[in-house]
Amino acid sequence: MLDGSTGTWGLHHPGKCSGLGSFRIRVSEALVLIRTTNRDAYKLMTSAIIPRPIAFVSTISNEGIPNLAPFSYFSMVSHNPPMVSISFSISRRRPKDTRENILSTREFTVNIISESFVEAANATSVESPATTDEWILSGLTPKPSLSVKPPLVHESSVSLECELYSFQDICAPRTSHITTTVVLGLIKHMHVRENVLDDTGEAVDPGKLQPVSRLGGVRYGRVTEAFELPRIDWDAMGGSYNGLLG
Numbered sequence: 508m509l510d511g512s513t514g515t516w517g518l519h520h521p522g523k524c525s526g527l528g529s530f531r532i533r534v535s536e537a538l539v540l541i542r543t544t545n546r547d548a549y550k551l552m553t554s555a556i557i558p559r560p561i562a563f564v565s566t567i568s569n570e571g572i573p574n575l576a577p578f579s580y581f582s583m584v585s586h587n588p589p590m591v592s593i594s595f596s597i598s599r600r601r602p603k604d605t606r607e608n609i610l611s612t613r614e615f616t617v618n619i620i621s622e623s624f625v626e627a628a629n630a631t632s633v634e635s636p637a638t639t640d641e642w643i644l645s646g647l648t649p650k651p652s653l654s655v656k657p658p659l660v661h662e663s664s665v666s667l668e669c670e671l672y673s674f675q676d677i678c679a680p681r682t683s684h685i686t687t688t689v690v691l692g693l694i695k696h697m698h699v700r701e702n703v704l705d706d707t708g709e710a711v712d713p714g715k716l717q718p719v720s721r722l723g724g725v726r727y728g729r730v731t732e733a734f735e736l737p738r739i740d741w742d743a744m745g746g747s748y749n750g751l752l753g
């Protein structure tokens with residue numbers, strides 16, 4: 508077992524939580540966040556809601572132009588059915604090609620970025636004309652998918668072939684101006700390279716995959732250290748909890 512926990516928690520004792528300072532924005536003032544400028548909310552939220560996994564998304568436009576770009580408003584939604592979500596921020600200046608392509612073709616692949624090619628992946632986030640082929644720009648290698656047209660990223664050790672399940676446009680409160688689109692993708696195939704699996708062969712070893720995450724600003728994060736914490740067994744703990752109730 509990898510033990511990186513503080514080991515100070517006990518029933519009814521939160522453990523050692525060092526460095527608890529005062530709040531700048533209290534929960535009761537959460538609505539203030541909606542009234543702050545978009546830029547402030549963006550900075551505060553993207554630096555606080557961390558680390559965010561990154562979907563490296565490959566799509567093809569209706570006209571056949573391939574596209575590749577990273578998105579960190581990304582999460583696993585469910586394993587049954589296997590599903591992921593990605594959110595696109597919509598600027599007045601320029602639509603996101605990835606969003607347009609997914610909505611029009613209903614197909615995309617999500618590839619996990621390992622540290623070995625993070626610079627190439629980062630280069631694809633350049634705000635370029637829709638006709639730009641980020642595969643050429645980045646030097647990354649397209650590999651045919653099994654069931655969707657957009658290719659997989661050969662350099663990725665974990666890739667998902669997805670079809671659009673549904674999407675939701677989101678407007679700022681009391682406006683009809685769409686600022687964000689959330690896309691749900693149903694995973695049709697999942698590809699995992701054998702050499703990133705752990706000893707059981709059933710799960711991915713983060714030390715081998717070396718995935719990068721997104722932090723605030725232009726920061727990326729590493730998963731450098733993992734520790735295990737078994738879930739609590741109620742049969743063992745329940746009696747003590749009932750004792751606390753008096």
Ligand SMILES: Cc1cc2nc3c(=O)[nH]c(=O)nc-3n(C[C@H](O)[C@H](O)[C@H](O)COP(=O)(O)O)c2cc1C
Nearest residue numbers: 576577578579580594595596603604605632633634
């Ligand atoms: C690591 C990283 C994460 C990003 N995450 C998002 C995101 O979650 N949503 C978004 O709209 N843009 C995000 N961006 C910006 C897009 O990648 C960028 O706008 C890109 O040009 C979009 O490409 P496209 O127009 O070809 O789809 C991110 C950029 C980087 C470098």
